[in-house]
Structure formats: C-alpha cells, structure tokens
Amino acid sequence: MSLYSEKVMDHFRNPRNVGVIEDADGVGEVGNAKCGDIMKIYLKIEDDVITDVKFETFGCGSAIASSSMATELIKGKPVAEAMALTNKAVAEALDGLPAYKMHCSVLAEEAIKKALEDYYAKHPDKHMPE
Amino acid sequence: MRIYADNAATTRMSRTAIDAMMPFIEEYYGNPSSLYAFGQQAREAVEEARATVAGCIGADPREIIFTSGGSEADNQAILSAAAIGRKAGKLHIISDQIEHHAVLHTLKKLEKEGFSVTYLPVGTDGIVRVEDVEAAITENTCLVTIMYANNEIGTIQPIREIGEICRKKNILFHTDAVQAVGHLPIDVNAESIDMLSASAHKFHGPKGVGFLYAKKGLKLVNLIEGGAQERGKRAGTENVPGIVAMAAALKESVGHMEETAKAVAALRDRLIAGLSEIPHSALNGDAVKRLPSNVSFCFEGIEGESLLLLLDDKGICASSGSACTSGSLDPSHVLLAIGRVHDVAHGSLRLTLGDGATEEEADYIIRSVKEVVDYLRGFSPVWRDLCNGKGTFIL
Numbered sequence: 001m002s003l004y005s006e007k008v009m010d011h012f013r014n015p016r017n018v019g020v021i022e023d024a025d026g027v028g029e030v031g032n033a034k035c036g037d038i039m040k041i042y043l044k045i046e047d048d049v050i051t052d053v054k055f056e057t058f059g060c061g062s063a064i065a066s067s068s069m070a071t072e073l074i075k076g077k078p079v080a081e082a083m084a085l086t087n088k089a090v091a092e093a094l095d096g097l098p099a100y101k102m103h104c105s106v107l108a109e110e111a112i113k114k115a116l117e118d119y120y121a122k123h124p125d126k127h128m129p130e
Numbered sequence: 131m132r133i134y135a136d137n138a139a140t141t142r143m144s145r146t147a148i149d150a151m152m153p154f155i156e157e158y159y160g161n162p163s164s165l166y167a168f169g170q171q172a173r174e175a176v177e178e179a180r181a182t183v184a185g186c187i188g189a190d191p192r193e194i195i196f197t198s199g200g201s202e203a204d205n206q207a208i209l210s211a212a213a214i215g216r217k218a219g220k221l222h223i224i225s226d227q228i229e230h231h232a233v234l235h236t237l238k239k240l241e242k243e244g245f246s247v248t249y250l251p252v253g254t255d256g257i258v259r260v261e262d263v264e265a266a267i268t269e270n271t272c273l274v275t276i277m278y279a280n281n282e283i284g285t286i287q288p289i290r291e292i293g294e295i296c297r298k299k300n301i302l303f304h305t306d307a308v309q310a311v312g313h314l315p316i317d318v319n320a321e322s323i324d325m326l327s328a329s330a331h332k333f334h335g336p337k338g339v340g341f342l343y344a345k346k347g348l349k350l351v352n353l354i355e356g357g358a359q360e361r362g363k364r365a366g367t368e369n370v371p372g373i374v375a376m377a378a379a380l381k382e383s384v385g386h387m388e389e390t391a392k393a394v395a396a397l398r399d400r401l402i403a404g405l406s407e408i409p410h411s412a413l414n415g416d417a418v419k420r421l422p423s424n425v426s427f428c429f430e431g432i433e434g435e436s437l438l439l440l441l442d443d444k445g446i447c448a449s450s451g452s453a454c455t456s457g458s459l460d461p462s463h464v465l466l467a468i469g470r471v472h473d474v475a476h477g478s479l480r481l482t483l484g485d486g487a488t489e490e491e492a493d494y495i496i497r498s499v500k501e502v503v504d505y506l507r508g509f510s511p512v513w514r515d516l517c518n519g520k521g522t523f524i525l
C-alpha cells in the first residue's frame with residue numbers, strides 16, 4: 001500500500017532528465033516556496049523540436065514525479081506538441097495522482113510553457129505555435 | 131528492516147497492555163452496566179482501571195472520565211469550561227498558537243458562538259511565556275488552555291507556573307497532555323490543573339481510547355447523550371478492553387518513566403548532534419525543555435514529503451510538517467509560530483523515538499537523513515540559487 005501509484009514512485013525514485021542545461025535555449029521556473037513546490041525546466045530547441053530537456057525541482061513526491069514525466073513526454077517532440085501538454089496528460093501518464101496532489105502536476109505544465117515563452121522571447125524571428 | 135521513529139503519531143501496544151486486554155475480548159465480554167455477576171466483573175475491571183489511571187496523575191478515581199481519545203477529551207474539556215463561562219457571562223479564553231487542532235478547531239467553533247480567544251505567541255524556543263498568560267487574563271476570562279508538551283516540536287510548557295496563576299485568579303486551567311502522559315511526571319494537584327486530556331495510543335495503549343481528568347465539582351457538559359455511563363457525562367457502553375489495556379499501559383509506562391526518559395533522551399541528543407552537522411539545518415524548539423523522544427529539524431532547500439518518502443525507502447518511519455504532507459498549502463502552524471518562514475518550514479522532519487531505540491538505529495537514521503538531504507539538494511533549484519548567492523540562507 002502506498003500513497004502513490006507504482007509509476008509515480010518509479011519516477012520519484014529514479015527521476016529522468018534531472019539536471020541543468022548551461023546553454024539552454026529556454027528556461028522556465030514556476031511555483032514559490034510559500035506553496036512548497038518549485039520547478040525549473042531547461043530546454044534545448046533545434047528546428048522547432050525539443051532536442052533536450054532537463055529539470056530541477058524543490059517539492060513533494062508528486063512534484064518530482066510530475067517534472068520527470070513531463071520532461072519524458074516532451075523530449076524529442078515538436079514544440080507545438082510540448083505547448084499543448086496538459087497537467088491532466090502528465091497525471092494520466094503517471095497512472096493518476098491523489099486529488100489533493102493535482103496542483104503539484106500543474107506546475108510541470110506551467111514550467112514548460114514558461115520555458116517555451118522564454119525561448120520565443122529570445123528568438124523574435126520564430127513564432128510561438130497556438 | 132523497519133525503524134519506527136514516529137512515536138508521537140502513535141506507539142506500539144506493550145505486551146502488558148495486550149495481555150491485560152485479551153481476557154476482556156475473549157472471555158469477560160459482559161456489559162459493565164448489567165447487574166449479574168458476569169457484567170459486574172467487567173464493571174470491576176473498568177473501576178480498577180479508573181483507579182490506576184487516576185493514581186498515575188495524582189487524581190481521585192471519580193475525577194476520571196473515559197473517552198474515545200485525546201480529541202474527545204479536548205473537546206469536552208473546552209466546551210465544558212465554555213458552558214461554565216457562558217453562565218457567568220465570561221466569554222474570553224486564553225490559549226496559544228501551537229495547540230493541536232483538537233483544541234484549535236474547538237476554540238474556532240466557540241469564536242463563532244461569541245467567545246473571544248487570545249492565541250498567545252510562543253518564542254522561537256516554542257515555549258509560552260508565563261508573563262504573557264498573566265497579562266492576557268481579563269475579568270472575562272473563563273479558561274486557560276495550554277498544552278503540556280507539543281506534538282510537533284516536543285517543547286514542554288511551564289504548566290505548573292501557569293496553573294498557579296490560574297488558581298490564584300480562580301480561572302479554569304485545562305492542559306492537553308496527550309504527548310506528556312506516560313512520558314513526563316504529572317501531578318494534577320501539585321500543578322494546579324483543573325482538566326487534563328490524555329490518549330492511550332501515545333503511551334503504548336490501544337487507539338480509540340483516552341481519558342479526561344476533571345477536578346471534583348467541575349460541571350462537565352456531555353458530547354454524547356444517552357445512557358448513564360461515566361457518571362452520566364459520557365454515554366455509551368464502555369470500551370472495556372481498551373480501558374483495561376490503557377490502564378495497564380500507563381501503569382507500566384509510569385513505572386519505568388525515569389529510566390526510559392533518560393535512555394531515550396540520550397539517543398535524542400545523539401540524533402540532534404548528528405543532524406546538526408548538516409549545513410543550513412536547525413533544531414526546532416528548545417533543546418532542553420523538550421520531550422525525551424522528540425527530534426524536530428528544518429533543512430533549507432528541500433521539501434519534507436520527498437524526504438519522508440526516501441527515508442521510507444530506507445526503512446525509516448518519520449513525519450514532517452510540510453504543506454504537501456498535510457494536504458493543505460500551508461506548512462505546519464507550529465513551525466510558523468516559532469518563526470520558521472514558509473521556505474524553511476516546508477523542509478521539516480520530525481523523528482520521535484520509541485523506548486527500545488538503539489544507538490545503531492540513531493546512527494543509521496543520521497547517515498540516511500544526511501544522504502537523502504544531500505541528494506534532494508542536488509536537484510533543488512532553491513538550493514542552487516542559495517549556493518549561487520541568489521537569495522540568502524536563513525538557517
């Protein structure tokens with residue numbers, strides 16, 4: 001018996017894509033210490049494709065697992081797909097989260113969006129997909 | 131392997147308590163209210179338990195009401211004092227900011243009913259100032275309710291001094307002693323306590339049973355109406371096995387309290403010394419005026435739930451006051467009350483040792499916590515910012 005699904009615990013215990021990209025094309029940080037979860041996402045983008053992604057997270061098991069899963073879901077994908085990622089999709093890919101933990105997965109979605117906004121802000125020649 | 135270091139949450143039942151309980155499950159199942167001998171056997175056991183419990187806190191058996199636990203005792207004590215206050219036109223209550231929710235939520239309810247409540251602050255040491263209690267008293271004060279020892283940070287309050295003031299000013303004094311009974315010596319008369327709450331599962335008794343001590347002559351209100359059990363103050367057929375086991379557990383705990391406290395406190399201090407080596411960490415609450423079993427820390431740059439989950443993987447059962455373990459967005463009100471800001475309060479860890487804990491276990495816990503804190507800091511953006519000078523360390 002565990003608070004979280006096997007999948008959540010797997011991503012929590014062995015988070016994928018942990019770390020920093022020093023020369024990232026886009027960086028997004030969301031959350032604050034007040035609510036207890038902070039997520040930072042680093043993106044490498046080439047030809048509108050996310051070629052690499054890394055994350056750092058201060059947060060609960062659900063926050064760490066959501067960060068890990070979210071990075072897996074967008075790695076190697078076109079930017080448009082990453083932009084459309086929802087926290088619901090992240091939670092589903094993790095075989096669900098307890099209801100009161102859903103807010104922790106929202107941060108993953110928001111961090112990715114923020115990193116993409118950062119990328120487009122730095123690359124005015126490119127256009128953000130809708 | 132499992133190291134259970136969450137004895138403030140609940141304790142393992144002692145063999146003595148289980149042995150005392152079994153006959154009242156298997157054989158003597160009579161109803162204590164029945165007049166035939168088989169029922170009266172159960173009655174006798176309940177009354178014997180009452181005398182035992184009373185003896186352990188220096189009370190008279192008639193001053194003990196058995197309840198379903200600490201929460202019920204807290205509710206009944208506070209609501210009874212409020213009823214007495216209302217009758218006298220006194221609608222002011224004094225408490226503090228680090229009480230258990232069983233007390234705080236009851237007080238909130240009374241506030242909605244017209245009472246005003248002063249929640250005294252505590253110092254960064256987690257201790258209520260006696261002068262503050264005295265200064266807060268008005269002619270409308272009907273109750274002072276201050277916990278004996280805190281469940282999160284383990285700090286022990288100046289109960290005797292507060293009791294003395296209340297006695298002098300003729301104000302009822304209740305203490306939630308759920309974390310203290312069976313662990314600290316208590317004498318309700320010497321400490322001028324009018325009402326006291328206790329819970330069996332915190333001193334190796336069963337869950338779902340506790341007691342309220344209420345000084346002779348103090349008029350209690352019922353939370354549960356019905357039969358005439360507990361002198362008409364708490365209806366419902368008695369939890370005979372639970373009551374008998376509680377008394378056995380308490381008698382045993384009190385019997386070896388001094389030795390246990392000494393041994394456990396030594397391990398506590400070993401843990402505190404070991405965990406203090408972690409950079410940017412701090413002990414919560416006074417180092418000396420604390421329960422023998424309580425170790426409570428904050429670690430900067432990490433969050434408590436992930437710490438707990440990884441310690442669980444290492445076989446260590448502990449607890450935290452982080453928001454994500456409480457199901458709310460705010461970290462523990464106790465940590466906030468001692469001045470830990472949100473950022474730091476999220477990274478808290480509570481270890482509460484059991485009687486049988488060993489040095490090896492303490493050392494294993496220290497090693498494990500160091501390892502996990504290091505690991506989590508390794509990919510914490512908060513920690514990175516602090517290390518890179520973006521933001522300042524608090525601890």
Ligand SMILES: Cc1ncc(COP(=O)(O)O)c(C=O)c1O
Binds near residue numbers: 199232328
């Ligand atoms: C200080 C304090 N008061 C009250 C309670 C509630 O006791 P019970 O679980 O028996 O209702 C607890 C238990 O967590 C406690 O620690």
Ligand SMILES: [Zn+2]
Binds near residue numbers: 036037063
């Ligand atoms: Zn969370």
